[in-house]
Amino acid sequence: xxxxxxxxxxxxxxxxxxxxxxxxxxxxxxxxxxxxxxxxxxxxxxxxxxxxxxxxxxxxxxxxxxxxxxxxxxxxxxxxxxxxxxxxxxxxxxxxxxxxxxxxxxxxxxxxxxxxxxxxxxxxxxxxxxxxxxxxxxxxxxxxxxxxxxxxxxxxxxxxxxxxxxxxxxxxxxx
Amino acid sequence: xxxxxxxxxxxxxxxxxxxxxxxxxxxxxxxxxxxxxxxxxxxxxxxxxxxxxxxxxxxxxxxxxxxxxxxxxxxxxxxxxxxxxxxxxxxxxxxxxxxxxxxxxxxxxxxxxxxxxxxxxxxxxxxxxxxxxxxxxxxxxxxxxxxxxxxxxxxxxxxxxxxxxxxxxxxxxxxxxxxxxxxxxxxxxxxxxxxxxxxxxxxxxxxxxxxxxxxxxxxxxxxxxxxxxxx
Numbered sequence: 555x556x557x558x559x560x561x562x563x564x565x566x567x568x569x570x571x572x573x574x575x576x577x578x579x580x581x582x583x584x585x586x587x588x589x590x591x592x593x594x595x596x597x598x599x600x601x602x603x604x605x606x607x608x609x610x611x612x613x614x615x616x617x618x619x620x621x622x623x624x625x626x627x628x629x630x631x632x633x634x635x636x637x638x639x640x641x642x643x644x645x646x647x648x649x650x651x652x653x654x655x656x657x658x659x660x661x662x663x664x665x666x667x668x669x670x671x672x673x674x675x676x677x678x679x680x681x682x683x684x685x686x687x688x689x690x691x692x693x694x695x696x697x698x699x700x701x702x703x704x705x706x707x708x709x710x711x712x713x714x715x716x717x718x719x720x721x722x723x724x725x726x727x728x729x
Numbered sequence: 730x731x732x733x734x735x736x737x738x739x740x741x742x743x744x745x746x747x748x749x750x751x752x753x754x755x756x757x758x759x760x761x762x763x764x765x766x767x768x769x770x771x772x773x774x775x776x777x778x779x780x781x782x783x784x785x786x787x788x789x790x791x792x793x794x795x796x797x798x799x800x801x802x803x804x805x806x807x808x809x810x811x812x813x814x815x816x817x818x819x820x821x822x823x824x825x826x827x828x829x830x831x832x833x834x835x836x837x838x839x840x841x842x843x844x845x846x847x848x849x850x851x852x853x854x855x856x857x858x859x860x861x862x863x864x865x866x867x868x869x870x871x872x873x874x875x876x877x878x879x880x881x882x883x884x885x886x887x888x889x890x891x892x893x894x895x896x897x898x899x900x901x902x903x904x905x906x907x908x909x910x911x912x913x914x915x916x917x918x919x920x921x922x923x924x925x926x927x928x929x930x931x932x933x934x935x936x937x938x939x940x941x942x943x944x945x946x947x948x949x950x951x952x953x954x955x956x957x958x959x960x
Contacts, residue, residue, distance in 0.1 A: 577911035578960040581874035605875045606762075609909050679837060686886045706857050708882035708905060716889045 557719045557728040558630045559623055566619040566711055573608050573615070580604035586635035605622040617694040627684070627718035631669050634727050635661055676724040683717045690714070730760035735771040737779075744772065744781060747801055753782070754804075758811035762788045768794045784860065785814050789825050791859040792817035817858045824883040825864065826905040831906060831926055831945075832865045835878050838947045839869055842954060846870045849876070856884050863932060869954065876910030876957045888918060890929050893940035908953055911960035915953050917945060926954060 557613055573684075579585040580601050589597050589604070596604050666688045670681050689706045724729035732752045732826035748770045755768050766787035773795075781796045792814045799904050800806040824882050839845050848868040855861045867878040883904040891900055900920045908915040917926045933952055943949060 572910050574960050581872075581911060582957075583873060601873045602870070602875050605911070609875075609877065612909070612914065678886060683886070702935070704881060705884075707884040707886045709886040710888065711885055713889055717886075 558626055559710055559715055559719055562622050562626055573612050577608050578606045616711050620714040621691050621694045623714045624687050626663045639646060652696055673725045676721055680721050680724055684721050687714050687717055692695060730756055730764055730766045733769045737772040738770050741772060759785060759814055762815050780805060785818060790818045790822040791860050791862060792821060792858060801913050806896060818902055821859045822825060828864050828880050830866060832867060835867055835950060842871060842951060844872055852880055859883055871958045874958045876908060879907050880908055881905045881907050890940050890942060908957045912957040912959040914959055
């Protein structure tokens with residue numbers, strides 16, 4: 555399968571393009587009629603304020619994209635882990651069935667680090683790099699709104715797409 | 730070097746003596762590298778509990794390190810934390826100097842951007858290892874189009890295009906400044922040990938391999954600024 559992160563990357567690029575077009579329209583006096591009174595967040599602003607407002611939104615978009623990419627990545631790993639269990643224990647003997655059920659229920663509570671470390675076939679460096687993505691995801695989800703929580707190492711959406719994709723490819727989950 | 734205690738820690742009869750006992754270690758490790766440094770023990774709210782943090786400032790460098798009680802009690806672990814503080818101070822200094830130099834250059838270079846007006850701005854960063862501090866930024870206006878030269882983070886994950894470059898496997902990014910505007914964001918990374926600011930080649934040359942990057946200079950900055958301003 556192609557990377558499950560591809561659709562997220564596609565919507566990010568689409569949204570970014572829309573914002574860039576809006577900024578271009580705001581910077582061109584001949585296109586001022588493109589902004590109608592129903593565009594309430596932009597209509598009343600001058601050209602510079604329009605561009606600055608969209609720029610702030612682009613920074614938020616970057617964070618939300620990392621959040622979404624990391625979430626899809628984590629869900630993909632959890633699903634893959636759980637789906638691997640029936641294959642692993644095929645004869646359904648009662649003891650093995652119980653064991654599988656126990657592992658399945660516990661798997662939902664594994665931390666992300668525990669989950670990633672299951673994939674020993676993926677190089678240690680690649681495993682480490684995706685942990686940075688998740689750390690930034692956690693901050694994007696819980697920290698930046700209040701500005702009280704300091705940011706961990708920053709990551710761009712492009713790298714938050716590339717690193718988990720590399721991981722999934724190395725793990726044989728994506729092509 | 731000086732070691733101080735925040736007001737909340739001064740009032741804590743359990744933790745303050747433990748922190749006080751570590752003053753010689755702080756002087757031995759941090760004081761040796763930064764004799765002018767000023768370290769302050771703080772007691773911060775961390776979730777439902779309070780946690781100790783060591784905040785160190787010296788000139789234009791600063792570092793923060795949370796320290797658990799177990800780390801405070803264990804000599805080896807505490808030394809590791811102090812060396813980490815030294816690393817952070819070194820990193821923070823390199824990054825802040827690099828940003829100031831970049832902003833100074835960018836301001837000068839923009840004189841060759843027709844009809845451009847430059848406005849100095851300031852951004853505040855708040856990072857796990859370096860704490861809260863301010864850095865200069867620029868707003869560049871070209872006719873009715875705007876762009877910003879904005880420091881984003883001193884602590885960054887190495888971009889994949891730096892890691893994959895065959896000639897630069899030992900390079901590490903020590904911070905990122907974005908060119909933000911209709912054609913952005915365009916990422917500039919400050920690299921060590923090679924030094925200097927770099928940009929991904931395919932921003933200006935779309936046919937370039939994705940792992941290629943070039944050093945930023947006046948010509949490339951002006952070209953990147955045009956891309957950023959014009960979308």
